[in-house]
Structures are given as structure tokens and as C-alpha cells.
Amino acid sequence: MNLPIVAYGSPILRKVAVDIMPEYEGLAKLIEDMWETMYNSNGVGLAAPQINKSVRIFTMDSIQIFENDEDGDTDNYTDKPGFKGTFINAHIISLQGEPWKYNEGCLSIPKVREDVIREQSVTLNYLDENFLEHTKTFTGITARVVLHEYDHLEGKLFIDHIKPLKRTLLKRKLDDISKGKIRVDYRMVFPK
Secondary structure, three states: OEEEEEEOOHHHHOOEEEEEOOOOOOOHHHHHHHHHHHHHOOOEEEEEHOOOOOEEEEEOHHHHHHHOOOOOOOOOOOOOOOOEEEEEEEEEEEEOOOOEEEEEEEOEEEEEEEEEEEEEEEEEEEEOOOEEEEEEEEHHHHHHHHHHHHHHOOOOOHHHHHHHHHHHHHHHHHHHHHOOOOOOOOEEEEEO
């Protein structure tokens, strides 16, 4: 099922999500719905808080970034061809590498893109959709997507990483998003 994306301003986007147990009711269906919603929204990642669930789950597919790169911008990234997976109860172990800038956007904050500085690689512990445990290091664009989605689990948004002046300049756009004064080609739910 294609679920609506929660818009900026919704309180759930600022809550720290909780770990889940294997018995979490409807887990397989939730993950299936997250993949469908992510792809139908043209996203490369989707965290459960973005579909109004305050649990530590996100899906991501950085492979499509490389597949859709028509001008060769991603040719120099060492994480090519990318990674596709489901992350449950993810927790960062360490951040490494030289911080670098990349232009990010978010399905919950449509039509807003800004340069964000993040570390080059991240090592995290997580469970996959079968509740098998993994400890893995991600680099490059894949690390960036992981960190962006991980932020959602921690109640943070990519705009929290930009300078206060830039956030001030975005205030009107952000207010319009939270009021539903925006047109997108995917379903959204706005704060009441």
C-alpha cells in the first residue's frame, strides 16, 4: 500500500523512534508498504516516522542514484554500485572520514534542497527484515543516505544541519509545507 508521507511540522518527525521486537505486529506488511511508498514517491530512502510510525525502521536504495546518474556526477564515489536494504533498530557505532558537502532533499520537506556536511563513512549495527544482525560500514553517497534516514529515527531533519541564517531564509517555505500549501506528485499528510 502506498502510504502518505508525513509533512514537515508534524510532531512525530521530532520524536526519537523506539526499537522493535521480532513480534512487532504487521512488520512484513509495514516494510513492504515502506518500499512501495518510497519508490512511488521517487525517494532513495524512507524512515518509519515519515509514514507516522515512531519505530526504528528505514529502507534505502542508493543503487538507483548510480543507475539514474546521466551526467556522471557519481563516477568518483567508491560506494558504487550502492546498497539496497532494510534497517531495523539501527544504532551508529562510529563516524569516520573527512566531512563533505552534498545537496540533500527530503520527502517530508518537498521542494527544499540544501548542501549538508556529513562524515564520509558510518559504521552501524542493525537488523535486516529477517531480524539477522549486521555490523557494516557504509561510505560515500550510501553513507549519506543512511545518515539522513538515521537522523529521522533520532527526531532530526536535514535542515538541522544547515546554518541558522539559511534556515531563517527557508522559514516561509517550511511554513507553507506544514500548512499544506504545496503540490507534490505523492500523497502527504499535514499537521493539524
